[in-house]
Amino acid sequence: MKPRLPPLGALRAFEAAARLGRMTAAAEELSVSPGAISRQVLQLEEHLGLPLFDGTKARPTLTAAARTLQPVLTTAFQQIADTVRALGDAHQGPLDVACFSTFTVKWLIPRLFDFHAQHPGIEVRLRTTDTGTDAAREGCDLLITAEEAAGALRDGPTAQPLFTERLGPVLSPVLAARTGALHTPADLAGQPLLHTRARRNAWALWAASTGAAWPEAVAAAGPVYEHYYFTLEAAVRGLGIAMAPWHLVMDDVQAGRLVAPMGFNASGYEYLALRRSAAAHPRLDVFCSWLQAQARAMPPS
Known part of the structure; x- marks a missing residue:
């Protein structure tokens, strides 16, 4: 005879509370009241004959039994969700x-x-x-x-797989006319360099791909933008030289809005x-x- 499983609702309530660390967070995720979550967890504890939470209501901690049960339930519920989604979305929906x-x-x-x-x-x-x-x-x-x-x-x-990322310096034609010839990383010294906060190592990564030394003072020079899109737009407007992936600037280069005097090298991504x-x-x-x-x-x- 198969062992009787706990109620599915109790398992779901416990999994959410254990994963999120708070009854209120679990209640919000499952669209029920915190009291309902507490009752479901208590029901599961009574079924198992084991405590699942220690500590206070404000700072609950998981017992050893809870730490064993929670990841198994999380994986199982995710597999159920993935399968149901795949069955429902395979032929319809966005x-x-x-x-x-x-x-x-x-x-x-x-x-x-x-x-x-x-x-x-x-x-x-x-x-x-x-x-x-x-x-x-x-x-x-x-x-x-x-x-x-x-x-x-x-x-x-x-x-x-889609493609290999390739990096290279780009700048507007107007700025290129002012800077003169740019052939090696050393030619960039003293030029206005643009950086992106999420990828501050882009210049150093490119310099390494050329085999050239890249002084820290050169790498740190220039303004830092929050997003790559801001950096590229600043380059198009002539505010400086950006280190950019080819796939993000190829349309601008082909349209003549940017020039790439040193080409592009594989970045390692x-x-x-x-x-x-x-x-x-x-x-x-x-x-x-x-x-x-x-x-x-x-x-x-």
Whole structure:
């Protein structure tokens, strides 16, 4: 005879409370009252014959039994959610795609017209992420991100490679006429350099790829912008020289809004698309195939 399982509601209430650390936070997530969460947890404790929380109501701590049970439940509920979502979304509903904000503005959105023209029945909803590493955690069907090539790049049915990131200095034609010839990193000394807060090492990374020394004083010079998009716009407007990935500036370079006097070198990062799961998803298959075709069609740097 199979052992009788605790009520599903009690398991769900405990998992949320243990994961979030507070009954009130669990109540908010599950759209019930804190009292309901407490009653469900008490019901589970009575079923198990074990305490699950120690400490005070204001500062509850997990018992050893709770620390064993919580990760198992979290994984199980996530698998259930993923499976239900895959079954319901595989043939209908929008695709949720997350990626870096500047990638969204400078690369993906300018190309989405082509996707909509080819597949008018598939809606793509975009959201931005700055630190995303997992599509399920981001709550999306697909996460477009970058990983260091020196590490173990993810592969398999949920990871699809897109392209190698290549970095190079870019500036407006007007500023280029004033600065004179720029051939080596040493020529950048004394020039107005632009930086992005989220990637302060971009200049040093590029200099290393050229094999040239990069003095700290040169690397630290110039204003720092909050987002890459701000940095690139400042470069287009002639405010300085930006260190930029080719895929974010290739449209501006081809249109003559920016020039790249030193070309672009591999940064050591690879862009890839990470699917939420390996479950069958025909509409996502179509979008991923389109993404890879767009990556292959990118002009060489």
